Amino acid sequence: MIRSIVSALAAAACVAAAAIVSPAPPCAAQQLDVQEFTLDNGMKFLLYPRTEEPNIIAAGWLAKVGSVNERPGITGISHFFEHMMFKGTNTIGTKDAAKDKEFRAKQKAVRDELMKLQLGEQYKRYKAGEIDDPWNPANDTPKMRELRGELAKLMREQLDITQKNEFDRVYTSMGASGMNAFTSEDVTFYFINVPANKFELWAWMESDRLTNSVFREFYAERDVVHEERRLRTESTPTGVFQEQFEAMFWMSSPYHWPVIGWTSDLNSYTMEQAADYYDIYYRPNNLVGVIVGDFRPEEIKPLISRYFSRLERGPREVPPVVTLEMPQMAEQRMNAEGDFQPQIEVRYKAVPFRHADSYPLEVMAQVLNGRTGRLYKTMIDGKKIASSARASLDIRKYGGAFSFEAETKGEASPADLENAWYEELARLQKEPVPEQELQKVKNQFAANTYRRLTSNFFIMVQLGMAENMGGWQELNDGPRKIQAVTAADVQRVANRYFDRKNRSVATYVRASGTDSKEDPELAKLGETMGPMVKQGIKRQLAQLAKETDAGKLRQGLAQMEERKAQAPAQMQPVLEYMAKKVQERIAELEKSGKGGGQ
């Protein structure tokens, strides 16, 4: 049942705004009436009956584990688990469970031997510079090749008794749809839609894979994950750079490594590591089920009990995430070159889930966003230096980040966008956001509170995500806290989190040679000095083109000569180039009769 209540605070704010402009939306906060239900083994369920989509139930469960729980050597294993969980159990996915077990044991033995050589001999050869990549099968020693052949043979033979993708087939043939899962830094979430009469099917299938999983195709599946990595990270214009930026941004926090994992780790997970991980994180005391849709709680609770009570509480407590992000002591920068629109990201360490400052930061991002937001008005409409610009707050379980991202327009450079951003920021730091602008943003939050509650599936995902980070109640509490944010709050957080040494900057420019109109001399400088220097020169050239006072330029030229005498040798070509350009500009102005100074 959904009931709506009007937050007194929000209502007061609306009345105030209504006096200024036309009728404001009612700032009501939607309340979800979720039933909690916890089994003796510690598995918690969130039930939210909803009949607006008749005959359908969105059902999911999450493991409170993601890449943040990993360590070097096994990065990406949470995501790899997500793949493994669809490979079946002793019941689902095989024609002969006993034989299947034998195959797995044999494969493990061969694979362990291979891995010993891989991490021993091959790593040694790699470190000695004898081979360029210890993981490339082309560099295999004869013994390794033999073992790899043996492993491949065992995997082929196992396929004969494997019921491929049976897990999916059972669901599909009974009318379930949209089966999938995702892994993030903080959570692994498995979900599906089932017809309303088949909730028990979900209970059977999910409790089976949580008690009975065997990690079938443990070695073959990592090829698929490698392809996923190539697809998502390596074949997209900015994928590899974003990965590098993320790793630079988070220094000590385990958010440092990518969810999909580093390549070497992905190659080397062992069955023991997997079993160990499973024993800690895939136990009922670390799991939450979320059910949204057309059901009666008293109907499904007995089924949940019957099926999920067979899960056994873990032998160990789930270890807490200990490592906090260290305070950043200096600005960090990354300059990427490639095939993409020149763009920039300026990112700041912010706050985790439910931190009191997360609400004003959220409001601040919204003040900046949208077609009536500040970024659009100043950078896209006003200065016309950006083709897109946005601010975002990335809230995670153990930390957060606030980002400004924009793409250039015309001749503008990432540096222009960066400067324009600092101007915007300074405005937020100096002046409180005007009442009407703040109210506009709050009205949008209020309406969105309704909009996000209009689909079983998205309600399920939001409940699960909030519960994983600290409590599903945030879905009810958050909107009220947003409505309570004041202009002073926004100004305070703008001053608190956005200083220079707390920021990391990524600039993206087209690889040299892709800009056809460029002065060849400048292109050459770019090659020797790097893209940032080149962008800096371009910026100065743009200013130079606007300068109409030849006298001022002559003064500047004299200063440049002085500086040139003290500048290090590698900067000489840049200064010479600039001096030449200034002289050219002076000559141009003199020719057009503007050379007379004042």
Next chain:
Amino acid sequence: MIGSVRRVAVGLVAAVSLSGAWGASARPASSDIPARPEKIEFRPLRFEPPKAADFRSVLSTGTPVYMAQSKEVPLVTVIFTFRGGSYLNPKDKLGLASMTGALMRRGGTVSVPAQDLDEKFDFLAAQVNTSIGEASATASINCLKSNFDEAFGLFVDMVRNPGFQSDKTEVYRAEVLEQMKQRNDNADGLLNREWSRLLYGEDHFESAVPTKAMVESITQADMQAFHRRIFHPGNLIIGVVGDFEPADMKARLEKALSGWAAGEKIPLPPAPTHELKPGVYAVEKDIPQGKVYIGMRGLKRGDPDEIAIDVMNDILGGGGFTSRIMNRVRTEGGLAYSAGSRFSFGPYYPGEFRALFQSKSSTVALAAKYVFDEVAAIQSKPVSAEELETAKNQFIDTFPRRFESKRGIVSTFIDDEWTGRPADWWATYRDKVRAVTAEDVQRVAKKHLDPAKMAFLIVGRWDEIAKGDVDGKASMKEFFGGQVTKLPLRDPMTQQPLPAKQ
């Protein structure tokens, strides 16, 4: 762990619950869990698809309206749909349709400046969108019930009297040009553009790509004329979903449309005349994977084989993890993250069959070989009873999902009316699926798939791809006599071919 004792107990429980009423009392909360999911007894689920007539009414302008109430949240959505789209673009002004669609929302109205309109919509927290696609145009608003009148009034003014304000036009034009510069950056974009050219030829609207010169030539008068032609009540179907009263809403719609004259009838999108030339085509792009489409022309909606083909393609490559291509390429081969096929039925002219995957350079040929193997297999042997049943059940049991939301119901009926789908299509849909046999599947695979007539397009590093895999299982020599047509990269702004990089 489940012990064997529980497995033995299962058959008994199933038998009991067959006769007893479904529910907690019929099945004691014991530890009885069936050995296999197929043994669970489910209560029947009855579902009859909604009928269009129950949602449809007609305004005095002759404009059809589909309304579906939902009181869950105090929001109202109104969707105006029009026939027309990029197929109406003049040949030298490609990009006009999408620019008109974007500027209707961004360019204010004749009497309200763009800035004011944006501020008002945003303050009212109304979500307003306009767009003109390939074959249809849409204007929609989603707003709070409490301020519907004001927001909807502004919306109607925008749809009827858009301002196409010039400064906003220039900002948008610049955005389009920036996007255009990035055309060759993304491999998927390259793949899709070249695929459309192979399938539809250079001069059909499906493959038409605007150039910088064309986008620069579009004027306010062009947009006004394009708008006038498409946006009128004689070319409109309206959908309303959410928290409203039907009689009251109808009166508001009448008022919104009053005094708006109907224009001329819009022609249907033209069919392509191009004949696909079979063979291997490659575009060079420095990425570690080859991205691949393999396919040919499909069929038009209403073909007698439509449902049998849906079932066939589901088994071949459309059914995700239960399909053969996914099983072979991903599950067995570990060669791709996503792999599959689709067979589309165009509402106005034939759609296409397309298999797709992406794999590291060295295994592109091997994965393609598997795809062609699977096409041959589904043509040469009847599918298994189990596969057939899985596919058919999937269509039958997920059928209610099309109508699960009010928005889905209204969208389906609007689309049906535009495209002229027979009135009994949904009522008999599940029976049509039930009637498909293994023989049908084989017959339609033979009749409508022909590997010799397919195009095989790859974006990636050709030299690595051509060689094939380390073990020598497959190379590109195996396809179409080892011949390849190298497609040039094109200048992103002019679409003129660029010289190959050395």
